[in-house]
Amino acid sequence: MAPQVKDYYEMLGVEKKASQDDIKKAYRKLARKYHPDLNPGDKTSEQKFKELNEAYEVLGDEKKRAEYDKYGRSPFEQGGQGFDYRTYTSGDRFDFNGFGDIFSDLFGAGRGPETVDLKGPDLLMSLELSLEEAFSGVAKPLTFSREAVCKDCGGSGAESYQPCDKCKGTGTVSSSKGFFRMTQACAACGGTGRKTTKACKTCGGRERMLHTETIKVKIPPGADNGSRIRVRGMGGAGRGSGPSGDLQIEITVREHPFFKRKNDNILVDVPVTFGEAALGARIEVPTIDGVAAMTLPAGTQGGQKLKLSGKGFPSAKTGRRGDQVVTIRVAVPKNIPDRIKGAVQEIEALYRESPRKGMVKSHE
Ligand SMILES: [Zn+2]
Ligand SMILES: [Zn+2]
Missing domain, CATH: 1.10.287.110 (DnaJ domain)
Incomplete structure (x- = not known):
């Protein structure tokens, strides 16, 4: 019937x-x-x-x-x-036989004549950022080449085709053995059910082409050296109805002239004068997002560390910002004119206590 x-x-x-x-x-x-x-x-x-x-x-x-x-x-x-579309060739993924152009933009998958569906390979690129860009996040245009399903033929490799003679376009051939019927992928057309009558001009029948892509990558705030951003579906074309691989972007953060990052903290050395250190002062220090005022207590020592809370990098987990750790360096003038020399000698004469007391047995 x-x-x-x-x-x-x-x-x-x-x-x-x-x-x-x-x-x-x-x-x-x-x-x-x-x-x-x-x-x-x-x-x-x-x-x-x-x-x-x-x-x-x-x-x-x-x-x-x-x-x-x-x-x-x-x-x-x-x-x-x-x-017959030879459904479910691997796992439960549908085999999008002949629908490359539609499905490549519907689901990011393409297909060739292979009967195995595999995800395409991932691409790895590196991207260099300044520390400021890594801190605030940035959108960067990125141009690269990837193997993609040919847009003109949708991955069939053909400009025109007709149903395969051998399998009458079904992609499978059956044979009888006693009561059993065996169904196999048609060898003549590789299971596609099609015979190319004219190869696609764009890809020359190769089904895939190198495609130059320009995308805008959004790097979220807080990227560190070695952080990776994954852009789904921007890697190499899949096999069969397998999806395209991903583009992985590895971040390198350029060295900054004076800021260093340690975990979520930012470290910086700040020079101060002898007078500022000795008497205390209100000074301006650079931070990753602008200048901050900092109070230097009287009697600040060289090498002393002062903290600016919440001036570090945002934590990848909580988004809370780390601290900026300021290491004080006492700047000493290199060439001292005679009149200043005299003033320094006066201070030395007034300030008799040895800073090395207890370290060295005194000869005094
Ligand atoms: Zn083509
Ligand atoms: Zn066939």
Whole structure:
């Protein structure tokens, strides 16, 4: 008994006179709705999705559509079973046979003639940032090449093709052995069900091409040396219906002339004069996000560390900022004119206590 044959136009819910654009739109909308990844375990959706693909494979192709309008379904079906898409080639991922162009922008997946679906390789790039950029976060344009599914042929490698003679376009061949029927991928077409009549000019039939991409990468605040940013789907093209790999961007932070980062803290050496250290002062110090005022207590020693709370890097975990640790350096003039020499000698004469008291046995 012949199964009920549905009309392809009905399946997509479009008129007989619908434009290619309308057909594409209707297909996309329905494919999104019934996609097996979005309806796991739902047999009805799965069947519906298969039917949609079958309808779109024909109506989405001007030549096949014309044939269909003229002759009905016959050129594309086998014994009333319709087109077999060799569903679920690996795990439960649907095999998007022949729908590269649609699915590459729907789901980021492309396909070639291989029957194995593999995620594409990850790409690794390095990106150098200044410490200020790493601190505040930055959006940077990045240009790179990656292997992508050919946009002109959608990864089929063909400008035009016809159903494979050997398997009549099903992609599988059956043989009988006693009671058993064996179904195998067709060797003549590699299981694609297609025979290329004209290779795609853009990719020369290679299905994939090197694509120059320019993307804007957003680096969140607080990136450290060796931090990695992952941009999903921007790596090499997948095999079969496997998704593209990812782009991984490794951050290198340039050395800063005076700031150093340690965990979430920022370390900086700040020179002060002898007078500022001895008498105390209100001084201005640089921080990663502007100048800050700091009180130097009277009697501050060289090498003493003072803390500016909350002036460090934002923590990757909590977002709370670390501290800035200021190490005081007492600057000593190198060439002292005679009149100053005299003043310094006066201070020395007034200040008799040895700073090395207790370290060295005094000769005094
Ligand atoms: Zn191509
Ligand atoms: Zn074949």
